[in-house]
Structure formats: structure tokens, C-alpha cells
Amino acid sequence: MESCWEGIYQQGNQLNRYPYDCVVSLVFGLLKSKPSLRVLELGSGAGNHLVFLAENGVDASGIELSSSAVAYSQAQLIKRNLSAEVVHGSFDNLPCSEDTFDLVIDRSALNCAPRDIICHALHEVNRVLKPGGEVFSQIYSQLHPAFLDAHTRHAGYACGFKHYFTDIDGLFFADKNDIADLFSVFEELDFNHTVSYSKDNIVLNANWTVRVKKAMS
Ligand SMILES: C[S@@+](CC[C@H](N)C(=O)[O-])C[C@H]1O[C@@H](n2cnc3c(N)ncnc32)[C@H](O)[C@@H]1O
Incomplete structure (x- = not known):
């Protein structure tokens, strides 16, 4: 079955510019201490991050x-006469190859897959990171209103959205234990849970921001 994302992009939707x-x-924080960075973005979409990375001298894929x-x-x-590899x-x-990247970025791409695929992907990420390399990941939280809005929910994977993400087949929403488990292959686990509310105290958005490192040896 073809991913819903192909249809979304074919219709010219979600083509993030920035x-x-x-x-x-x-x-910018990492470039201060490490001017030569090799970065992989998972689910690189319209290339908005690849363009930014290449413009700033990062070796980006x-x-x-x-x-x-x-x-x-x-x-x-x-x-823009820029160069980055897009696979x-x-x-x-x-x-x-293993030990290739200093940083792997996941800006809301892994959460497009069910939990077992995310788990597999994170083992792959660990393999291709250099020792001490970092992962940055943003994943929807189960407090996100779309999680309850969905028609079906199984092991955090929700399908059949009624009001949010109506063009998306399914999304994974993590709780605290999911985050701890999924990223347990890494070291220095640091995760933040951000929830934004309307003035009437209704939850508008909720996600996890995770920063972890591959062990040095
Ligand atoms: C929410 S978009 C984020 C795009 C980009 N990271 C950004 O922040 O602008 C999620 C992206 O992940 C891609 N994606 C979903 N499942 C994927 C998979 N299994 N492997 C690679 N990319 C995938 C989708 O096609 C889509 O481009």
C-alpha cells in the first residue's frame, strides 16, 4: 500500500519552506563546538532542513x-546551487555504513510509523551514528487531542482521524514509557514533554522532544 504522504506531496501540500x-x-548550537558536521534527516520531506543544513556548510543527507x-x-x-544527498x-x-553521522534528526517523521517500525529504525540510527553522535527527535504525545479524536488506537498507533490530520492514515503517539523504552538503546536520555493550551485551557498540541547520544564505545 502506498503511503498517504505520496498523495499529500503530489497535491502540493505540506511542502514546508523553512x-x-x-x-x-x-x-547552530552543535556547530559552535564541531564546525564539521555530518547529519542525516529521517523523513526529510520537502527538503526544508536539508537546504538549511547545506547553506550552513553541513554535510547533509x-x-x-x-x-x-x-x-x-x-x-x-x-x-539554490546547494548539495545534499536525498535517498x-x-x-x-x-x-x-555504521559510524557515519554526528547527528540524526527526526522532526516528526518517526511518528508516522507504528511502534515496531520506530523501534527498528532507532536501532538502525544507533548503527549509523558515530560513537558519541546525537539523535534529536520530536514525537507526538498521547496528550495530543488527535489521539483521542482517532477512530482506532492500538499500541499508541492511531488511525482514522476525524478533525486533525485528516489526510494522514495513521500516527504514533507516545507516552512516557514508550519514550524511555524506544530510546533505551542510547545514552544520556534527555526528554521534554511540551503541552500547549488555548486560553480556555484546551490542549492544542503535545509532543516529546528527545535528545540522546550513542555510547562512546
Ligand atoms: C511530518 S513530515 C516531516 C517532514 C520534515 N521532517 C519536516 O520537519 O518538515 C513526515 C515525513 O516523514 C516521511 N516518512 C514517513 N514514513 C517514512 C518512512 N518509513 N521512511 C522515510 N520517510 C518517511 C513522510 O513522507 C514525510 O515526508
Whole structure:
């Protein structure tokens, strides 16, 4: 079955133009102590982060399931005379050698897959990271209103959204134990849970931000 993301990008939707602020501050922070960075983005979408990384001298790669998004992001790079590798594939099977990257970025891509695929992908991420390399991940939390809005929920994977994400087939929403388990392969677990509320105290958004490292040896 084809991913819903191919249809979303073919219709010209969700073509993010700019990098997310969390990625900008993370990368600028790391560049201060390590001017030469090799970075992989999981689910690199429209290439908004790849463009930002390449513009700032980072050796950037992305892996993306949608062929339309791969073609779009490659065109964005060429238009700006920038270079980054964009691979068409799935993040649970990384076509990269071990110990390759200083940083792996997941800006809400892993949560497009069910829990077992995320678990597999994170073992792959651990393999391709250099010792001491970092993972940055943003994953929806079960406090997100879309989780309760979904028609079905199984092991954190929700399908059939009625009001939010109506064009998306399914998304994974993590609780605290999921985050601890999924990232237990790494060291220096640091995770934040952010919930934003309306003025009437209604939850608008909720996600986990995770920063972890691969063990040094
Ligand atoms: C919410 S979008 C985020 C795009 C980009 N990371 C950003 O922050 O702008 C999720 C992306 O993950 C991609 N994706 C979903 N499942 C994937 C998989 N198994 N392997 C690679 N990419 C995947 C989708 O095609 C989509 O481009």
C-alpha cells in the first residue's frame, strides 16, 4: 500500500519552506563546538532542513519515503546551487555504513510509523551514528487531542482521524514509557514533554522532544 504522504506531496501540500526553529537552534548550537558536521534527516520531506543544513556548510543527507518529496527537495537544492544527498527509502532500513553521522534528526517523521517500525529504525540510527553522535527527535504525545479524536488506537498507533490530520492514515503517539523504552538503546536520555493550551485551557498540541547520544564505545 502506498503511503498517504505520496498523495499529500503530489497535491502540493505540506511542502514546508523553512526549517523548524528547534532544528535551527540545535544545529547552530552543535556547530559552535564541531564546525564539521555530518547529519542525516529521517523523513526529510520537502527538503526544508536539508537546504538549511547545506547553506550552513553541513554535510547533509536525507532519507524519504515519498518519491515526489525526494524529487521536490532535490529541485530545491539545485535551484539554490546547494548539495545534499536525498535517498528514496524507509528509515527502518538505512542504506548507510555504521559510524557515519554526528547527528540524526527526526522532526516528526518517526511518528508516522507504528511502534515496531520506530523501534527498528532507532536501532538502525544507533548503527549509523558515530560513537558519541546525537539523535534529536520530536514525537507526538498521547496528550495530543488527535489521539483521542482517532477512530482506532492500538499500541499508541492511531488511525482514522476525524478533525486533525485528516489526510494522514495513521500516527504514533507516545507516552512516557514508550519514550524511555524506544530510546533505551542510547545514552544520556534527555526528554521534554511540551503541552500547549488555548486560553480556555484546551490542549492544542503535545509532543516529546528527545535528545540522546550513542555510547562512546
Ligand atoms: C511530518 S513530515 C516531516 C517532514 C520534515 N521532517 C519536516 O520537519 O518538515 C513526515 C515525513 O516523514 C516521511 N516518512 C514517513 N514514513 C517514512 C518512512 N518509513 N521512511 C522515510 N520517510 C518517511 C513522510 O513522507 C514525510 O515526508
